Amino acid sequence: xxxxxxxxxxxxxxxxxxxxxxxxxxxxxxxxxxxxxxxxxxxxxxxxxxxxxxxxxxxxxxxxxxxxxxxxxxxxxxxxxxxxxxxxxxxxxxxxxxxxxxxxxxxxxxxxxxxxxxxxxxxxxxxxxxxxxxxxxxxxxxxxxxxxxxxxxxxxxxxxxxxxxxxxxxxxxxxxxxxxxxxxxxxxxxxxxxxxxxxxxxxxxxxxxxxxxxxxxxxxxxxxxxxxxxxxxxxxxxxxxxxxxxxxxxxxxxxxxxxxxxxxxxxxxxxxxxxxxxxxxxxxxxxxxxxxxxxxxxxxxxxxxxxxxxxxxxxxxxxxxxxxxxxxxxxxxxxxxxxxxxxxxxxxxxxxxxxxxxxxxxxxxxxxxxxxxxxxxxxxxxxxxxxxxxxxxxxxxxxxxxxxxxxxxxxxxxxxxxxxxxxxxxxxxxxxxxxxxxxxxxx
Ligand SMILES: [Zn+2]
Numbered sequence: 001x002x003x004x005x006x007x008x009x010x011x012x013x014x015x016x017x018x019x020x021x022x023x024x025x026x027x028x029x030x031x032x033x034x035x036x037x038x039x040x041x042x043x044x045x046x047x048x049x050x051x052x053x054x055x056x057x058x059x060x061x062x063x064x065x066x067x068x069x070x071x072x073x074x075x076x077x078x079x080x081x082x083x084x085x086x087x088x089x090x091x092x093x094x095x096x097x098x099x100x101x102x103x104x105x106x107x108x109x110x111x112x113x114x115x116x117x118x119x120x121x122x123x124x125x126x127x128x129x130x131x132x133x134x135x136x137x138x139x140x141x142x143x144x145x146x147x148x149x150x151x152x153x154x155x156x157x158x159x160x161x162x163x164x165x166x167x168x169x170x171x172x173x174x175x176x177x178x179x180x181x182x183x184x185x186x187x188x189x190x191x192x193x194x195x196x197x198x199x200x201x202x203x204x205x206x207x208x209x210x211x212x213x214x215x216x217x218x219x220x221x222x223x224x225x226x227x228x229x230x231x232x233x234x235x236x237x238x239x240x241x242x243x244x245x246x247x248x249x250x251x252x253x254x255x256x257x258x259x260x261x262x263x264x265x266x267x268x269x270x271x272x273x274x275x276x277x278x279x280x281x282x283x284x285x286x287x288x289x290x291x292x293x294x295x296x297x298x299x300x301x302x303x304x305x306x307x308x309x310x311x312x313x314x315x316x317x318x319x320x321x322x323x324x325x326x327x328x329x330x331x332x333x334x335x336x337x338x339x340x341x342x343x344x345x346x347x348x349x350x351x352x353x354x355x356x357x358x359x360x361x362x363x364x365x366x367x368x369x370x371x372x373x374x375x376x377x378x379x380x381x382x383x384x385x386x387x388x389x390x391x392x393x394x395x396x397x398x399x400x401x402x403x404x405x406x407x408x409x410x411x412x413x414x415x416x417x418x419x420x421x422x423x424x425x426x427x428x429x430x431x432x433x434x435x436x437x438x439x440x441x442x443x
Pocket of ligand 1: 112322
């Protein structure tokens, strides 16, 4: 028999985009049983109720992050992920990092692809209660063609490396999609576009034929499994939409035709611009080259008008941080995409919260059951000091988060024990360039 929770005295943001309202929330087992006057009436008849006084706090759905790579351990480069990581150790480390997410109010994530596809095992361990962490929906290995994915020349000519698998031709596509589904993938992930070595000046290019992308979707959809794609550039977006992809990451560099295709099918887009926003704003302080800073600034700038048009046309924009890299460490930036949506795309804070909660439930394949403070929905909640409908940035102030409830259970928010560096985990560098002129100036 589960616990009953009565959260009273707080102001509720329900995740639908509606204005905040004062209401109690009654939780029974894993679900929200009632809100408002109904909750106040029903609680009287229950024994064993744990009461949470939420006076002065905002009660809202736990955040959902639809782009979080929990196995990358804040990597500084793809090289690290491809060549420095071990399977069991990376899963163990991910189970520690999972707790950082809960402490930041993140109660669900979509992990699109992971080192050794081990997020699937972490998901199962969390679901069974062996490990504490957010709900997870998972892809397995990102499907990629040998011509190069986002990692350009680092992509091997075949096989599995890090988080991806190179597939050649129809036979391997069918085999791999079916194998991933059998192994427990909730989604199939495809790197639809990539930087092709020697052609990097052309930007990311679609690295699959239409026929290949069609086949991926055909095989996955036949099993009822959705397909998500990393897509930059018009051709990649167009082909992914034609193939009936269910979710697009980035979708930057679109042309009118690509944009219209998304609008016609109302395919959710997860722009994942947190990484770019962080490098654009803080890159100067962490040694990022000016060229890269400018590149990312432009990517945000170029996205503004197209994304505004998608929003106006009713296409769901959902929030993903792409956490898992040094520029977007776990636990720190899961709110940031909402800030990007407000600052650049003209959303109100309440609309941005809906993107990170009710709309994001789509990525968890739990639309209508998660990301809402409504009777019948799963009780994933957070209580925060302050009003995020006035200042979305509050959600990034973790110290303001007073309670996190996942699946009806209060989460222990006490600080995590510190840890040391793992040897051989990160890429060792030889340091900066030694200039002979600087060291041995001619006298
Ligand atoms: Zn990603």
